[in-house]
Amino acid sequence: MALIKPQLSFMQVVNMNVGFFGIQFSFGLQQSNMSPIYRYLGADEASLPLLALAGPVTGLLVQPIVGAMSDRTDSRHGRRTPYFMIGALLCSLGLLVMPFSPVLWFAAGLLWILDAANNVTMEPYRAYVSDRLNPSQHSIGFLTQSAFTGLAQTLAYLTPSILFWLGMDKDAVNGHRIPYVTILAFIVGAVLSISTVWWSMHTTPELPLSAEERAAIRAKPTGVVATLREIWLALLEMPPTMRRLWWMKLFQWYGMVCYWQYIVPALAHTVYGTTDASTQAFRDAGLLNGQIGGFYNFIAFLAAFAMLPFTRRLGAKWVHAVCLCAAGLGMWAIPGIHDKWLLFIPMLGVGLAWASIMGNPYILLAGSIPPERAGVYMGIFNMMIVVPMIIQSLTLPWLYSGMLAGQPENVIRLAGALLLAAAVAVCFVKPAAAPASIGK
Numbered sequence: 001m002a003l004i005k006p007q008l009s010f011m012q013v014v015n016m017n018v019g020f021f022g023i024q025f026s027f028g029l030q031q032s033n034m035s036p037i038y039r040y041l042g043a044d045e046a047s048l049p050l051l052a053l054a055g056p057v058t059g060l061l062v063q064p065i066v067g068a069m070s071d072r073t074d075s076r077h078g079r080r081t082p083y084f085m086i087g088a089l090l091c092s093l094g095l096l097v098m099p100f101s102p103v104l105w106f107a108a109g110l111l112w113i114l115d116a117a118n119n120v121t122m123e124p125y126r127a128y129v130s131d132r133l134n135p136s137q138h139s140i141g142f143l144t145q146s147a148f149t150g151l152a153q154t155l156a157y158l159t160p161s162i163l164f165w166l167g168m169d170k171d172a173v174n175g176h177r178i179p180y181v182t183i184l185a186f187i188v189g190a191v192l193s194i195s196t197v198w199w200s201m202h203t204t205p206e207l208p209l210s211a212e213e214r215a216a217i218r219a220k221p222t223g224v225v226a227t228l229r230e231i232w233l234a235l236l237e238m239p240p241t242m243r244r245l246w247w248m249k250l251f252q253w254y255g256m257v258c259y260w261q262y263i264v265p266a267l268a269h270t271v272y273g274t275t276d277a278s279t280q281a282f283r284d285a286g287l288l289n290g291q292i293g294g295f296y297n298f299i300a301f302l303a304a305f306a307m308l309p310f311t312r313r314l315g316a317k318w319v320h321a322v323c324l325c326a327a328g329l330g331m332w333a334i335p336g337i338h339d340k341w342l343l344f345i346p347m348l349g350v351g352l353a354w355a356s357i358m359g360n361p362y363i364l365l366a367g368s369i370p371p372e373r374a375g376v377y378m379g380i381f382n383m384m385i386v387v388p389m390i391i392q393s394l395t396l397p398w399l400y401s402g403m404l405a406g407q408p409e410n411v412i413r414l415a416g417a418l419l420l421a422a423a424v425a426v427c428f429v430k431p432a433a434a435p436a437s438i439g440k
Contacts, residue, residue: 005134005207016132016204017144019084022189022196023121024149026091026114028156029189031260032293033182034111036286039265039277040177041104045408046400048261049393051108056389058112059382062119067379068230070124074217078206080124080131087121088197095190099183102176121197123378130366130374132207138366139311139359143304146359150300150351152192158294159185161287170287171280179283234376241368241431242377245361246384248425252324252357253388255418258396258411259331259350264289265408271340288340292347299351304359307352316360317429323360324423327353331416335409353419364431 008016038051066083073079094114101107126145133141160181164170172180209217220226268274268285276282303323311319330346337343362381369377396411404410 005132007134008132008137008204010140012204013133013137013140013144016129016200017141017148018203019088019125019197019200020145021148021152022088022192022194023091023118023125024152025156025189025192025196026095026118028153028293028297029095029159029186030111030114031153032157032290033160033185033286034107035261036264036277036282037099037101037107037178037182038104039282040173041101041107043104045262045265045275046397046406049257049396051104051111052257052261053390053393056386056393058116059119059386060390062116063123063382063386064231064376064379065227066120067123067127067382068227068234068376070127071230071373071376072217072220072227074209074214078201079209080128081201081206083124084121084128084197084201087117087119087124088194090117091121092190092193093117095186095193099178099186100174101178119382123382126362126378127374128206130371130378132204135367139308139316139363142362142366143308143311143355143359145362146355146357147301147304149358150297150302150304150355152297153354154294154297154301156185156189157290157297159188159290161290161294164287171283177278179286230376231380234373234380238377238380239368241429242365242381244429245364245381245426248320248422248429249361249384250388250391251418251422251425253385254392255328255331255415255422256357257389257392258415258418262408262411262415263293263334266335266412267340267343269407270335270409271338271343288343292340292343295344296347296351296354299348300355300358303352303355307355307359311360311363315431316363317426317431320356320360321423321426323349323352323356324419324426326350328416328419328423331419332413333416334412364429367431 034052035048038048039045043051070080070083073082075082077085091114094110094117098107098110098114101110129141129145130138160170160179163181163184168181168184170179170181174180174183264282264285265275267288268282271288272281272285274281274285307319307323326349328349330349333346334343337346365377365381400406400411404414
């Protein structure tokens with residue numbers, strides 16, 4: 001942007017990212033609870049990837065379009081703010097209804113709506129951080145987002161266990177076998193989704209556009225065709241650094257989705273010796289996943305700030321490669337662990353990787369894209385997340401009964417191998433030269 005941006009204090013950077021806490025609490029609830037909810041409603045294990053198609057497909061369709069639209073928006077509420085608030089409100093409504101799903105098709109359809117709402121919020125929010133901060137503050141901005149991701153998902157994963165520790169009956173279920181601790185966790189998420197985004201917009205409003213920027217926006221053609229043409233041109237003119245990040249993103253996100261979808265069935269099998277979703281042992285596996293997931297997300301919260309000096313000194317790509325290796329080795333080890341307390345050891349590596357995944361690739365990206373196209377390129381960058389997810393959803397059901405022998409723990413081993421492949425791929429990324437700082 002042409003404006004001279006004020007350098008923000010650490011607390012101002014924190015305030016502008018509080019909204020990311022609510023967004024990621026919602027994603028944490030989905031990661032930890034959707035597979036069990038589908039199983040409670042009668043889904044079989046092999047169909048879990050297909051039922052999870054909602055997230056990647058809505059992301060593929062919504063995020064680049066919304067990102068391009070936000071680049072062209074000039075409203076009295078700001079450039080990105082209208083998208084945050086509309087998306088957060090719809091997300092809250094989706095979270096309120098989800099745990100009351102009566103049948104499988106209802107839950108799967110509602111997930112499409114919920115993910116669309118999250119996607120309306122996500123990439124304009126990332127573009128807002130890129131807009132608001134000088135290049136010299138991009139690392140603290142995106143790693144603060146990563147920290148809030150870790151903290152939010154820690155609490156999202158742990159909320160059912162916390163409710164149990166506070167006295168709720170973990171085995172009390174509604175008429176559709178969904179535990180009441182899960183239902184209340186989604187209600188908490190609904191409140192956080194809208195309230196945290198409002199806080200960030202209230203405490204750290206967007207910078208006003210200059211007269212030149214407003215004139216440039218108004219000079220651009222509007223409408224669906226113009227938006228799609230902008231996305232197409234941005235794809236053709238994609239910076240080389242962004243292109244080279246594709247292979248890392250392919251392996252990284254295929255692996256992470258495998259982990260999220262199959263960790264509960266894997267733990268149920270390897271730790272509790274069951275595959276029956278109607279048993280207490282399966283519900284215990286869900287709570288155990290909440291505990292180890294909460295732990296790795298808390299590690300991500302701490303690691304996001306701890307890795308900042310290493311990222312500045314060594315570079316984002318090398319820090320990211322090391323973190324992915326730690327997670328890959330940890331995931332490969334999980335199926336061989338039968339003592340639930342020992343599972344916290346590999347979660348250290350998963351937590352390091354999750355902190356890095358939510359921060360370091362965006363540091364590499366932000367330094368390579370033109371500011372006036374931040375929204376559309378953040379949306380396209382998300383396509384590099386959702387396309388691997390779609391590939392995973394379409395290919396894993398075929399692999400599950402064949403190469404993976406119908407065993408959920410083999411899916412976790414596959415996830416580990418893919419994260420190791422992602423670590424190798426990121427080593428070939430050539431970061432763009434950092435732009436000069438604007439306005440100290």
